[in-house]
Amino acid sequence: MTTSTPAPLTRAPGLTSGQLPRFSEPIGVVIALVISAGVIALLAPFNIALWLVLTAVLYLAGIGVASTIVENRRKATDRVVRGLVTSAFVLAVAPLISTLWTVVSQGIGVLSWSFITQTGGTRFDPDTLSVVATPGALQAVVGTLIITGIAALISVPIGILTAVYLVEYAQPNNPLRRMITFLVDVMTGIPSIVAGLFAFSLFSLIVGPKAFSGFSASIALCVLMIPIVVRSTEEMLRLVPSELREASLALGVPRSTTIVKIVLRTAASGIVTGVVLAVARVVGETAPIFIAASFTDNFNANPFDGPMQTLPVMAYTAYSFPGQDIAASQAQSWGAALLLVILVVIFNLIARIVATMFAPKSR
Numbered sequence: 001m002t003t004s005t006p007a008p009l010t011r012a013p014g015l016t017s018g019q020l021p022r023f024s025e026p027i028g029v030v031i032a033l034v035i036s037a038g039v040i041a042l043l044a045p046f047n048i049a050l051w052l053v054l055t056a057v058l059y060l061a062g063i064g065v066a067s068t069i070v071e072n073r074r075k076a077t078d079r080v081v082r083g084l085v086t087s088a089f090v091l092a093v094a095p096l097i098s099t100l101w102t103v104v105s106q107g108i109g110v111l112s113w114s115f116i117t118q119t120g121g122t123r124f125d126p127d128t129l130s131v132v133a134t135p136g137a138l139q140a141v142v143g144t145l146i147i148t149g150i151a152a153l154i155s156v157p158i159g160i161l162t163a164v165y166l167v168e169y170a171q172p173n174n175p176l177r178r179m180i181t182f183l184v185d186v187m188t189g190i191p192s193i194v195a196g197l198f199a200f201s202l203f204s205l206i207v208g209p210k211a212f213s214g215f216s217a218s219i220a221l222c223v224l225m226i227p228i229v230v231r232s233t234e235e236m237l238r239l240v241p242s243e244l245r246e247a248s249l250a251l252g253v254p255r256s257t258t259i260v261k262i263v264l265r266t267a268a269s270g271i272v273t274g275v276v277l278a279v280a281r282v283v284g285e286t287a288p289i290f291i292a293a294s295f296t297d298n299f300n301a302n303p304f305d306g307p308m309q310t311l312p313v314m315a316y317t318a319y320s321f322p323g324q325d326i327a328a329s330q331a332q333s334w335g336a337a338l339l340l341v342i343l344v345v346i347f348n349l350i351a352r353i354v355a356t357m358f359a360p361k362s363r
Contacts, residue, residue: 016074019075025083028059028066034229036051037051052090056083074112103211103341105340106331107331107335110334111338115136116339118300119134119138119139119297119299120135120138126148139296139298139300141311143214143300143309144283146243146342147214147221147289147293148306150218151279152220154218155278159275161229162238163233163234184227187223196220196288199223199288201215202215203219212307218303221288222292224288228278229274230275232273232275236274239267245258255260269355269356276354280344283312283344283347284344286313286315289312293313294308294311296308311337312340314335315333315340318336
C-alpha cells in the first residue's frame, strides 16, 4: 500500500500586499503642491490658477505611475479617474467659492440690522453743507418681496394647472398639448431682458410712457417663472405611479377628486420644492426689473404706482452709478448682494424643509 505525500501548504498572500499606503493620495497631493509651487517660483510669477493646474497634472501622473508599479493597471486607472473627477469637481466649485467669499468679505462690514430696517438714500446736511449718504436697504427688501410675491401668486397656479392638464387630461397626439409644450420650451429659453422689454412695452400701451411699476416687473418675472413651474410640476406628476390613479378610479372616485386628493398630494413634496426653487431663481433677476420697474431710493410699497427698488437692482445701480461718496455706494452694493445671497439661501432651506414635511413617507 503506497501512501501519497501531502503537498506543502502555501501561504495565502496578505490582504495588504500590492497596495499603496492608506494615506498615499493626500500625501501625493501635498508633494505635488510643493513641487508645482517650486517650479512656478523658479520659472514664472506666482499664479494660483497655474499652480492648481500644475498640481493636478503632477498628482495624476505620479499616482498613476506609483499605482502601476506597486499595484496593477486596473487600480492605477481607478485612481487616475477618481483624481480626474475630483479635479473637475474642484474646478466647478472654485468659482462658486470665490464668488461667495468675495461677497461675504465685502458685504459683511455693511450688513447690520439698521441697514436692513432703514431706507437708504442721500440727504443734505445743513450743518456741514454737504450731501450725506445714508446706507439702508429697506426699500429694496420690501420691493423684492412684493414683486416676487406677486409673480409667485400669478405663476404658481398657472404653472400647476398647465402641468395637470398636460399630464392628466391631454392625449399625446393632442394639438393643443403639442402647442403648449412648444410654447413652454420657447419660454424656457427666453432671455430675461426680453421678458422685461415685453412687460414694459405691454404696460406702456396700457398706461402710457411712464409705465414703471412693481406690477410690471412682476409680469416680467412671470414670463420667466411659469415655464420652470410647469416643467418641475410636470415631472413630479409623471413620477406618481399609475396604479394609484387606477385604484382611485376603480373605487368610483371622480377624476378631478383623484387628481386633487391622490396625485397632487403624492407629488406635493416635489411640486413645492420646484416652486420655491423657481422663486429663488427669479428673485435675483436684474435686467427685467431694471427695465420694467426702474429704481428709486424712496420707499415705495405700492406695486401699481411708480418705480420700485429691489436688491439685485440696488446692487447694480449702487455699483455702476455711485454717488459722490464712491466708497459708500460700493459698500452699499456689496451689502445688497450679500443680503440677496442670504435671501436665496433662506428660500432653498424653506424648500428642503417643506419637501421633508410634504414627503409621503414623512406624512
